[in-house]
Amino acid sequence: MKSKKILVFISTLLVIMLLSACAKSSNSQESATSSGEPQVSTTASAKSSAGSTITIAYSQGAGQTMDPHDAGDLTSASYAFALYDQLVTSGTEEKDGKTVGRTDKIVPSLAESWKISDDLTTYTFVLHDGVKFQSGNAVNADAVVYSFERAKDKGESGSLYTLANIKSVTKIDDKTVEFKLGAPNHLFLKYLATFSFSIVDPSVAKSNPDDYLTQHSAGSGAFILEKWDPATEAVFVANKNYWKGAPKVDKVVIKYVAEASNRELFLDKGDVDVALDIPAKDVESLSKKDNLTISSQSSNRIVYLGMNAKYKPFDQLKVRQAINYMIDQQKLIKDVAYNQASPLKSSISSKSPAFTSEGYEYKYDLDKAKTLLKEAGYEKGFTFDLTVNSSTQDYEDIAVLLKAELEKIGVTLNINKVAPAQYRELINKKSAAAYLGKYTSLVNDPSYHYGFLLDSKGASNYTGYSSKVVDDLLAKANVEPDEAKRTELYKQVQKQITADSPWAYLYESNLIAGFNKDVQGYIFYPDEIIRFSSLYK
């Protein structure tokens, strides 16, 4: 019996020794010197030498894909902008000593110039000379044609392809490409600047399975994907041969840190250089810290309460107006958004072209709301469910605040808090009588915005709002080449929608990010997508 035990012991020991003999220590002296990184964890010395790495704490998980044509979430979009270039891109401007992105101003990128035909349906682009993909292949007309062919069939980019109304993409010569559109489209260049129309390397994409780009990069962008582990991090290394000039850092590491309190802590302690999505309530306290800079800037995100006229009592304009009179935007901004937001006075962001607050006369007025309800026949009030997405605490806070306000006019608001997938299904089926919605238009243009949200056929028209006047005005504006005339049409659209009040406007959100003092080069873009290529320290 005893000898058996000894035998077992010895054989276990042997197995362990055998295993350790096979395994080579990855932190041995040799590997430490060869990788050039300090392996001993005296953090102080390790950190100082890692000066050319920027670490960013992301909030919303690892993103769905590295494929720019499949990307549909903000995280994936930020990858696409780092890995790939587009024909044209969003411009920037200097404002108060800061560089700010302008998604409504388009500047050259891979295309150095373009010509637009008189009927506005043919766009001819001339590509930049000597631009190479990360693989070394040239970025030429074939690559452009291939990329658009590929984008056409993918879920996310396919939608934009359809919306942009592209009829054909043809190679004229090696550095010239011609686009034919189905109709004049003044926002075509804005479409081209989206990540969805990134130019991919055909030789890499074609020689691999179709889903290869989901986890690999094949672009001409400032960064190359080194590693993507959705459980922990994504690592991007600088493209030293980047045609616009190599990035000023060697590496960008993205860490997935779901808890906001952790992101703040890591930022404060210097374990990450940048932390995204800082909660509004912490902006004030973090701003006081000497080692941090907090950027809180108004994005294109609008937050609103949608009311579906298919459901009683929202079929009555007066009821919708009464709800509007019960919205105290200043209070919402102060109590829910901790002053990191601004009032919303139209159905489109104030940073959008042709924005107007004309026609918006609502202000908090209890008596007016009561009178309107009485006129509508709801003197005693009514009860309704407000569908709220559980993914963001802010929206629940809004709902709680509104509930308290509406009680004053006898209206009972039941908060129907649901998980993101269920929320999307509910509002998409238009089966929510009222819901809290948010929207950040990918393309900064009223045609795009209203085409989704308030055109009667709009894919994101969750209130089922349908106005012939608005539809006609939009149809006219879509093909109107003259900017001044177009602006006028959009203003009429906004006034009409505000008058019909399918929504109660709540506020425009800020995009808040925290930086260590030594991090430079952050450019805020109102579309909420982070362009981390410009960061350095």
Next chain:
Amino acid sequence: MLAYVLRRIAMMVPSIAGIIMITFILTRVLPGDPALMITGEQALPEFVDKVREQYGFNQPLLVQLWEYLKQLARGDLGFAWHTGHAVASDFVSRFPATIELTLVSMVIALIVAIPLGIVAASRQNSIFDHFARVLSFIGSSVPIFWLGLLLIGLFYSKLGWLPAPMGRISDNINPPTHITGLYVLDSLLSWDMVALKDSLRHLLLPALCLSMGTMAIVTKMIRASMLEVIRQDFMRTARAKGLSERAVIYKHGLINALIPTLTVIGLQFGALLGGAVITETIFVWPGIGNYVTESILSADYAPIQAMTLISAVLYGCINLIVELLYGVLDPRVRYE
């Protein structure tokens, strides 16, 4: 014995089949349209339909089930669209983290709980007993998220003794050579002291946090069953025949008290494997718990199904091991 094990494994088959069916149906019946989640907010309906078709969500339920079973038979766990990776690859990268956390927290819990429970029982109403009672009271009532934040605040933020609770190993240290995927074990096997030290420093707080609940339950269990055993006739006999108190407690008492405790440990182990979500979130630990939660929130069917299936199999195995251990501890238990 072998026949018994085989019979038990065979008995697991119908319950696994049942679990496959139930999970499949539940994921589909619960509200939430994955196609809408995949395409994002700014996609046209025709492209949402296209994605629906591509993933087969538009097929009748029975067809989908058949496709899923065929896929399982091929050993394919499917694709998790919300991470952009195959479920199998997500699993391989995350599961060792969960196992490591669970094992270490279990070890911590048992190291504290077993001696404490024994002492508390053998010296009933002494100061040790009171201490054990207070500790298990705290362990079972303190919320993990609160304790976790407190520990992080103290050891990382204030004192700076431990590295940022961000993953399993520091950025400037290479993970140990992959053998089992458990960093502590791997760095021991490859004698990589740098990695060992760092991974232990990362593991310490989450494991401690997670161990609290188990520690409390096991302490209580051991104390209660020891108290029962101590009063048995054979204990008096053991003392009467002149055995030392030590031998009486450990050789005769503990062995008998361990049997009910083992059941609890087995159940706890299963629970820890599946349910360390809060600990994982607070300590940014790349384990399975978070993954499953994310999958459920985004209606990502494949990982939900796969993880439920794997947990079920694991749970079955742990139960089987526990049952076999009864036989080791108690010679009266025989499996035929």
